[in-house]
Amino acid sequence: MEVGDTALGYELLAEVGEGTYGKVYRAREVGGNQRLLAVKKFNIHSDASENGIPVFMIREVALLSKMRHFSHPNIVKLLDASAVAVGRSLDLTLVLEYIDQDLSTFLSKAPASGLSHNCIKNVMLQLLRGLDFLHTNMVLHRDLKPENILVSSHGEVKIADFGLARIYTFNVALTPGVVTLWYRAPEVLLNCVYMSSVDMWSAGCIFAELFLLRPLFQGYTEVQQLQKIFEVIGLPDEDDWPEDSPVSYSVSLGPKGSCINLIPNLGPDENDLLAQCLAFRPSSRISAAKALAHPFFRKH
The missing domain is CATH 3.30.200.20 (Phosphorylase Kinase; domain 1)
Structure with a gap:
């Protein structure tokens, strides 16, 4: 030794x-x-x-x-x-x-019937508290995924792996090639300017995965990833397409219109929080602080 x-x-x-x-x-x-x-x-x-x-x-x-x-x-x-x-x-x-497992391992051990509502609420509460702390201190994690979220045997959730994290200011130039593809926000896929809302998109993807026990969007190229996203949230209007994106708007990217229930069989509070995390426009996406006050957490 x-x-x-x-x-x-x-x-x-x-x-x-x-x-x-x-x-x-x-x-x-x-x-x-x-x-x-x-x-x-x-x-x-x-x-x-x-x-x-x-x-x-x-x-x-x-x-x-x-x-x-x-x-x-x-x-x-x-x-x-x-x-x-x-x-x-x-x-x-x-x-x-030392924490003995990551969220990916934790999910792999979940029963086939899925995680309990209280378990999902507990994991998301802790994840959002960690994100709120980071964002309050002007830190973007930029690579949130189950492998970078640790879950102790006592149920403690901790955000880890800050190799891609950045302290951001209003004028900082941020690299486009961040966040593992399945958890990557549309503005990153579209090579646009981004801020802390990229972490909230990733948190939304993780929220969905806690219910599904599998990733919500599983694309293998950036274009396919966008298509997977728009199949669920609907293709935005051309007016909402970011002007600074080198990727042109195309109706072939997905069906038009928004989807009210992103995941079938979820209650209205769960779907509302998920929809606010997975809003196409970063300015419309919920913050970690506001998410912590969402009725999904208050009701239970």
Whole structure:
């Protein structure tokens, strides 16, 4: 077993994930209360690090460090970070609180009859509280999906993986290639300017998935993804099509008109909240703060 060289002592127990730049391990704190930890270890070789640490890593460390001071219960906590030069390479280590599963795994264990209404309400409440905190602090997550939402064995929901997150201002230029395709908002697919409402679209997709136990929009190209979206919410009027989009308006993208019930067999409150999350126009999309006050949560 390897003992960590950050200020927080730990021993690695098992590898639990692997990415382009490194690996994620389950670890245990040495001394103290011996809590379980998640350790992300990145090795940046000389050919990849000529321009320093990749931007997404800097963002993740900076944003998690900023948010650590607030200690929000629905944001995964960064406990420690270190960077060590090894020859011409750089070893970057992040130590985070450990949560045993993500929402994707949680959904895969759901009974065939589906999740209970209270369970869905509880997951969405916590997710929206985390999003409201991020957006209040001018942070866009930009890659919300079940794999980046952690669910503890006690039912705690925490937003994780801030590699694509950005602090936004009114004039910032944001990259179009963000958010996994199935959870990507129309304005991102259309290569338009976007703001925090992109996270609310992703939250709406996740809300639907909690009922369906499968992704709502499963396209495999950007055009097909738009078609899948418009099959459900209806093709907007040409007047609502964003002027800054390089993609031309076309009636072939989907059926005209809006759909009142996006998912059959949902109650009016559920459908209303879902429809407000999945509004085509970002300015018409509900905010996290307003969603938390929606009758769907108040009634139960």
